[in-house]
Amino acid sequence: MFRFILGRLLQGLLVLLALYTITFFLAKAMPGEPFTTEKNVSETTKQYLRKLYGLEKPLWQQYIIYPSKIISAGDFGVSTSKGRPVNDIISQSFPVSLVLGLGALTFAIGIGVPIGIISAVRRNSWVDWSLMAVAMVGICVPAFTVGPLLQILVAANIPGLKVAGWGSPLDFLLPAFTLGLVSAAYLARLTRGGLLEILSQDFIRTAHSKGLSPTRVILKHALRGGLLPSVAYLGPAFAAMISGSFIVETIFQVPGMGQHFVNAAIARDEFLLMGVALFFGFLIILMNLASDILTGLLDPRVRIGKEAS
Amino acid sequence: MPLLDVQNLKTYFHTRAGTTRAVDDISFSLEKGEIVGVVGESGSGKSVTCHSILGLLPQPPARVEGGSVTFDGDELIGLDPLLLRAVRGRRISMIFQDPMSCLNPYLRILDQVAEPILVHEDVSREEAESRALEMLKKVGIRDAEKRANSFPHEFSGGMRQRAMIAMALVTKPDVLFADEPTTALDVTVQARILQILRDLRDELGVAVLFITHDLGVVAEVADRVVVMYRGKVVEQGTVRELFKNPSHPYVKGLLACRPSFETKYHILPTVEDFLETKTASDGSVTLRERSDAAQRLEKLESDGDLEGASDSSALLLEVKDLKVHFRSGGGFWGKPREVVKAVDGVSLNIHKGRTLGLVGESGCGKTTTGRAILQLICPTSGNVTYGGVSLSGLAAEEIRPFRKRMQIIFQDPYASLNPRMTIEQALLEPMNFHNIGSGREDRRARVVSLLEEVGLSSSHLRRYPHEFSGGQRQRLCVARALTVEPEFIVCDECVSAMDVSVQAQVLNLLRELQDRRGLTYLFISHDLSVVKFVSDEVAVMQAGRIVEQNDAEQLYRNPVNDYTRQLLDAVPQSDF
Numbered sequence: 067m068f069r070f071i072l073g074r075l076l077q078g079l080l081v082l083l084a085l086y087t088i089t090f091f092l093a094k095a096m097p098g099e100p101f102t103t104e105k106n107v108s109e110t111t112k113q114y115l116r117k118l119y120g121l122e123k124p125l126w127q128q129y130i131i132y133p134s135k136i137i138s139a140g141d142f143g144v145s146t147s148k149g150r151p152v153n154d155i156i157s158q159s160f161p162v163s164l165v166l167g168l169g170a171l172t173f174a175i176g177i178g179v180p181i182g183i184i185s186a187v188r189r190n191s192w193v194d195w196s197l198m199a200v201a202m203v204g205i206c207v208p209a210f211t212v213g214p215l216l217q218i219l220v221a222a223n224i225p226g227l228k229v230a231g232w233g234s235p236l237d238f239l240l241p242a243f244t245l246g247l248v249s250a251a252y253l254a255r256l257t258r259g260g261l262l263e264i265l266s267q268d269f270i271r272t273a274h275s276k277g278l279s280p281t282r283v284i285l286k287h288a289l290r291g292g293l294l295p296s297v298a299y300l301g302p303a304f305a306a307m308i309s310g311s312f313i314v315e316t317i318f319q320v321p322g323m324g325q326h327f328v329n330a331a332i333a334r335d336e337f338l339l340m341g342v343a344l345f346f347g348f349l350i351i352l353m354n355l356a357s358d359i360l361t362g363l364l365d366p367r368v369r370i371g372k373e374a375s
Numbered sequence: 376m377p378l379l380d381v382q383n384l385k386t387y388f389h390t391r392a393g394t395t396r397a398v399d400d401i402s403f404s405l406e407k408g409e410i411v412g413v414v415g416e417s418g419s420g421k422s423v424t425c426h427s428i429l430g431l432l433p434q435p436p437a438r439v440e441g442g443s444v445t446f447d448g449d450e451l452i453g454l455d456p457l458l459l460r461a462v463r464g465r466r467i468s469m470i471f472q473d474p475m476s477c478l479n480p481y482l483r484i485l486d487q488v489a490e491p492i493l494v495h496e497d498v499s500r501e502e503a504e505s506r507a508l509e510m511l512k513k514v515g516i517r518d519a520e521k522r523a524n525s526f527p528h529e530f531s532g533g534m535r536q537r538a539m540i541a542m543a544l545v546t547k548p549d550v551l552f553a554d555e556p557t558t559a560l561d562v563t564v565q566a567r568i569l570q571i572l573r574d575l576r577d578e579l580g581v582a583v584l585f586i587t588h589d590l591g592v593v594a595e596v597a598d599r600v601v602v603m604y605r606g607k608v609v610e611q612g613t614v615r616e617l618f619k620n621p622s623h624p625y626v627k628g629l630l631a632c633r634p635s636f637e638t639k640y641h642i643l644p645t646v647e648d649f650l651e652t653k654t655a656s657d658g659s660v661t662l663r664e665r666s667d668a669a670q671r672l673e674k675l676e677s678d679g680d681l682e683g684a685s686d687s688s689a690l691l692l693e694v695k696d697l698k699v700h701f702r703s704g705g706g707f708w709g710k711p712r713e714v715v716k717a718v719d720g721v722s723l724n725i726h727k728g729r730t731l732g733l734v735g736e737s738g739c740g741k742t743t744t745g746r747a748i749l750q751l752i753c754p755t756s757g758n759v760t761y762g763g764v765s766l767s768g769l770a771a772e773e774i775r776p777f778r779k780r781m782q783i784i785f786q787d788p789y790a791s792l793n794p795r796m797t798i799e800q801a802l803l804e805p806m807n808f809h810n811i812g813s814g815r816e817d818r819r820a821r822v823v824s825l826l827e828e829v830g831l832s833s834s835h836l837r838r839y840p841h842e843f844s845g846g847q848r849q850r851l852c853v854a855r856a857l858t859v860e861p862e863f864i865v866c867d868e869c870v871s872a873m874d875v876s877v878q879a880q881v882l883n884l885l886r887e888l889q890d891r892r893g894l895t896y897l898f899i900s901h902d903l904s905v906v907k908f909v910s911d912e913v914a915v916m917q918a919g920r921i922v923e924q925n926d927a928e929q930l931y932r933n934p935v936n937d938y939t940r941q942l943l944d945a946v947p948q949s950d951f
Contacts, residue, residue, distance in 0.1 A: 268476040274431055275471075276491045276542070277464030286490075290481040366526040367480055 071355065078351035083133075085347040086340065090129055093336035100146035100334050119146060119337070132340065142344075143337035147330070152341035155326060159310070160345075162232065163322035167308030169242030174249035174303075179296065181250075182257025186292070187284060189262060197254065204251030213244045213317035230319040241318040245311055249303050253296050261292035290364050297364065301357025305349040309342075376448070377404035378582055379428075379467075379550055384442035384452075386420075386427045389435060397423040399606035400442070405550065410576060410583040412597030412614070414590060414629075416874035420606040421586045425552045427452075429467060430459050447549065465495040468543035472555035474535035478527040484511075485523035488542045495546055510541040514571050532737075533564035540571065547579060554586045561736040561901060566945040569596050588874055590633055591904075591947035594618060602626050605660060624649040624664035631672070632879035634908035635948070636931055640675050642883050643908070646876040648672065691863060691895050692725040692748070697757035699740075699747050717743040719919035720757070727862070730889070730896040732910030732927065734903055734942070740919040741899045745865040748897065749781050750774050761863075779809045782856035786868035788848035792840040798826075798851060799836040805858045822858070829854045829884055846877035853884060863895045870905060882909060903946050907931055915939045 099121070101112050116122040120131060135141045142152035181201065185194045217240070221229045226236055264270065265288055273287045310324025323342060330338040362368045386398040398420045405411050413421045426432045428444050428451060444451040446467065451459065468491070471477040479487055489507035492498060498506075511519040514537040527535055536556060543551055553572065557565040573596060576583055585597055593600055594614055601611040602623070610623040621627045628646030648671045651663045665671070699718040718740045725731045735741050746752045748759050750766055759766045761777060785791040792801060802822045805811075812818040823833040829850040840848060849869060856864055866885065870878040882905065888894055900906050906913055907927055914924040915936065923936040934940045 268471060268473060269479040271431055272469075272471060272477045272539075272542075273479065275429060275463055275469040276494065277460045277462070278490070278494055279460065282494070287479050287482070365481060367528045 071359075074355050074358070075351075078348075078355075081351060082344060082347050086133060086344060087129075089340050089343045090132070090336075093334075093339055094125065096331075096334055096336075098334055100336065115146075119144065132337075136344075142341035145330070145335050145338040145341075147333035147335040147338065152338050155338065156323065156341060156345055159321060159323040159326065160308075162320060163310035163324065164308050165238055166242055166245060166310070166314075166320060166322055167304065169238045170246030170249065170307045171300075171304055173243050173246035174253055174307075175300075177246075178250035178253025179257050179293070181254040182296075183261060183284065183289070185254065185258040186261035186265065187280075189258075194258075198258070201251040201254040204247050205255075207247075209244050209248070209311065209313045210317065212247055213241070213314060216240050216244060217317070230317070232318075232320045237318075237320075241314050241320055244317070245307055245314045249300075249307065252299060252303070256295045256299055257292060260295040261288055264288045264291040267291075294361060294364060297357050297360050301354045302350055305346070305353040309346045309349055376445075378407045378447060379405040379584075380443075380445045381424070381428070382443045382445075384424065384427060384444060385440040386423055386432070386437060387440050388437050396606050397437070398427060401603070401606070401608045402442075403601045403608060403611060405582050405584055407549070407582055408576060408580045409599065410573075410585055410597045412593035412600045413584060413586045413603060414588065414593050414600060415603035416588055416876060418605075419603040421603055422554050424603075425469065425554055425584065425586065429463055429469065429552070430454075430456070431463075431469075461495070464491040464548075465546050466548050467550040467552065468546065468548040469552040470536075470539050470543050470554065470556045473559055474532055474539050475527075475559070477539060478535055480527050483524050483526060484530065484538050488523075488538060488545055491542065491546045507541070507545055510545045511538065513575070514538075514541045514544075515567065516541070533560055533568070536560060536564075536568055537571070540568070540575075544575060544579065544581065548581060551581050551583045552586070553583055555588070556585075557592060558587065558589070562903065562942060562945040563736065565592070566947075569947070572596065589947070590618075590630060590875070591635075595947035602629070604662070609662070623662075624651075624668065625662060627664075627668075629875060633875045634879075634882070634904045636904060636907055636946075638904075638908055642675055642886060643879040644672055644675055645879045645883070648675075688726045688728050690724055691727040691762060692723070692897075693758075693760040694721060694723040694744075694748060695758045695760070697721045697744065697747055697759065698755045699743050699752060700755045716919050718747060718754075721916070721919070721921055723914060723921070723924070725863075725895055725897060727895055728889070728893045729911040730898055730909050732906035732913040733897060733899045733916060734901065734906050734913060735916035736901060736942075739916045741901075741916055742867055744916070745783065745867050745897060745899050749783055749865060750777075751783070779811075779859045780861050781863045781865070782859065782861040783865040783867060784849070784852050784856050784869040786871055788845060788852050788872075789840075791852055792848060792855075794840055797837055797839055801840075801851070802826075802855055802858050805855065809859050811859060825854045825857055828857070828888070830880075844877075845873060846880055849873065849877075849881050850884065853881070853888070857888070857892075861894075863897070865897045865899065867899045868901070871900060871902065878905070885909065903931075903942060915942065 100119070101107060101115050113122070120128065123131070132143060135143065140153070142156070144151050145155060148155065181197050185197045188194050217229045221227045221240055227240060228234070228237055231237060261284075270283060270287060273283045278286075310322035310327075312324040312328045314320065315322045315324045326338055326342045329335075330342065381404065382402050383400050384398055384402070385396070385400050388395040388397050401420070401424065403411070413424070415421050423432065423437070427437075427439050430451075439452055442452065446462065451462065478484075485504055485507055488511060489500070489503040492503040492506055493500065496503075508519055508523055511523055516522060516534060516537055522530075527538070530538060540556070556572075557568050560568065569592065572583060572585075575581060585593070587593055597614050599611065599613050600617045602609050602617070602625070604625050610617065610621065610626045617626065618630065621630055625646060628644065628649035631644040631649070632646060634643060649665060649668045651665050653661045653663065655661065697718055698716070698720055701715045701717055721740075721744055723731065733741050733744065743752060747754045750759070750769075754767065757767070761781065766774065766777060796804075799819070799822060802825065803818055806818045806821065812821050822836070826832060826835060831847065831850060831854070835843075840851070843851065852869070870881050873881065885896065886909065889896065896909070898906060898909050910927045912925065913927045913930045914921050915930070915938065916922070917938050923930065923934065923939045930939065931943065934943055
């Protein structure tokens with residue numbers, strides 16, 4: 067187990083290196099540089115700024131300096147557009163995104179999984195069809211439609227819920243719901259499919275032959291295996307949820323991490339861009355590892371740390 | 376009054392394609408402490424009968440159309456689901472055929488075995504588990520305390536079936552439905568499981584309905600037999616009566632077409648030699664005995680002396696000290712690799728026009744040997760000499776001409792035909808590849824004549840594999856192997872998945888082809904009776920090695936090796 071986790075983390079380092087390389091060169095390939103603005107900045111000032119941020123050095127040196135600073139001092143550089151350390155920006159916005167993401171995850175699982183179970187149990191009935199139709203709508207309707215609808219229909223009518231902003235404890239509800247809706251819909255479909263697959267297996271008939279109640283057959287014998295596809299999906303999906311969403315944050319005015327992905331690119335702020343990209347990559351790797359470990363716990367046949375022969 | 380009484384039970388399947396009468400008006404009964412065998416081929420309605428009684432059928436498409444099942448005075452058909460659940464697993468338990476897929480892979484063995492007690496009785500978890508553990512010991516699971524917490528995939532097939540039996544008997548039911556409980560197991564394991572079932576019957580007085588397609592097993596284990604065919608009971612009686620004096624032509628055919636150690640036929644009788652089936656315009660079927668059955672049998676018997684081709688025929692294939700080792704486990708971050716010695720020093724000689732039978736239990740390396748001989752798997756060491764040429768160390772292009780001379784027929788005719796190719800395409804492909812025949816027309820003509828040779832016709836050319844029955848598909852596989860006009864064919868468990876009547880047809884086909892074309896076979900099987908029937912010589916394999924090799928007659932009469940003797944003793948015999 068330990069060996070497995072260590073191996074996966076080392077693998078993750080390689081992935082991060084590749085991610086860094088791609089982001090670095092893409093950032094360099096962007097037209098212009100951080101200090102290109104519509105304002106007329108003198109060449110001397112630009113020279114000075116370049117020197118300040120270490121951008122006057124040859125490309126290969128810059129390529130090496132950034133990761134070595136991260137490794138030696140945990141320093142992700144300084145944002146050229148905000149003039150603050152990238153570390154500060156992430157440590158301020160990530161907790162917000164984490165709360166929002168956890169809320170979204172709770173919505174997704176709390177709504178998606180039960181719908182999936184009900185659909186599977188009542189398969190090919192009108193209950194199943196209508197639930198799956200709703201799920202399909204959930205997948206298709208984008209957040210920039212759902213968000214404003216919630217603002218108009220819900221926030222405006224229920225006291226205590228704000229249309230936008232981030233300050234009081236209930237403020238996370240609407241954005242979290244909006245963010246979790248697509249995942250809830252996916253989970254409903256994945257749970258239904260996974261459960262139907264398991265329900266067609268021979269051991270389910272064995273369970274019925276023991277005289278178990280239908281509820282017990284589902285919960286004790288089928289659900290565990292039926293959830294495996296959902297668990298595999300949730301790893302990367304959760305990483306995406308907690309690293310923020312530009313759209314949801316913009317609609318509800320949430321100071322999360324998602325805005326930085328877009329704003330950094332627009333401002334040609336390469337240090338912030340690489341910082342959030344690497345942080346997101348790290349989250350993805352971590353969540354995938356977590357979902358693999360969870361799969362191993364659910365399915366005893368998956369022997370973690372050993373290759374299938 | 377019998378414990379379980381089935382009267383005029385009818386279960387139909389209603390699908391868009393029409394109504395199938397899976398169980399068509401059958402009646403039988405089961406007394407306390409009795410073992411009744413239900414015999415029939417796949418699709419004869421054996422399992423559906425059990426599932427109908429316990430209400431386990433998917434409804435729709437299945438529906439119980441009529442009849443009654445009384446169990447201990449209570450009617451089960453149409454019983455309230457809640458009450459039926461109290462019967463299931465408590466008073467009537469069931470063991471299913473495939474212990475691989477019928478145990479829940481996500482739950483520990485002990486949990487699964489203790490579950491029926493927890494559901495049906497008001498006891499603590501500890502007590503349920505201790506009773507489950509006791510039952511696991513009773514069915515012969517060694518180190519039960521330690522192993523009970525394993526998951527199903529950590530058990531072997533035999534162990535899983537034992538766990539399944541323990542699970543069914545843990546509530547001390549009155550009736551046990553055992554649906555092909557030993558079919559997926561090796562003979563020695565099967566013998567042990569049958570013994571366990573008999574012991575438990577004697578000890579607990581449980582009545583057993585034993586479903587199987589294997590007449591030998593029925594003869595060994597049952598008190599009475601019910602024979603089913605196409606959803607109907609065609610005959611029932613005590614085992615002795617039925618085996619000694621079968622009255623229904625189907626039963627006669629079934630008994631005759633199964634090769635046993637005593638079979639003297641060169642060509643096996645088939646059910647068709649006894650039974651005439653007439654389908655009326657309304658779909659109802661009448662079964663009649665053939666008027667010329669006796670003559671047909673007599674002719675087969677008189678043809679029996681053709682056996683024993685000369686021993687002096689030339690050596691075709693020589694295998695010397697063949698070894699195939701696989702590396703398993705490990706990997707970049709894992710532990711050092713383990714070596715599995717699948718084949719560990721096998722030497723064999725096969726003479727032209729003769730058949731060498733290779734027997735052994737699952738996992739002994741039979742299949743790997745066959746594939747290594749054909750160079751489908753690269754041997755680790757050792758030498759295979761075919762027709763005087765050493766195949767070891769030949770490059771892929773150099774082996775290609777030999778692919779034409781050596782062919783293989785696999786166990787599963789469902790998986791070994793490409794479902795997206797028509798029969799014509801499947802049969803033409805090897806001919807095109809090896810440049811056999813002159814031009815397209817000639818090849819097509821050859822395909823047609825091959826189809827006729829294996830008992831099919833040119834009308835089948837445009838069909839796809841799924842349009843054929845299992846037996847027909849295996850004929851197609853035989854035909855495909857023959858397209859390149861090989862001299863040598865490896866038959867790898869090629870009749871193992873078949874019903875006895877179909878098995879007899881395919882065995883006869885192989886034998887006729889050998890007579891006609893002088894083919895040489897390596898016949899790999901776990902079924903000792905079948906091997907005895909087809910082989911001139913037999914090699915017994917255990918754990919990657921040949922433990923005994925001899926003339927077939929000699930080996931079965933006077934086995935020298937202990938393991939061979941053990942295998943032969945484990946085969947259920949039906950000699951009355």
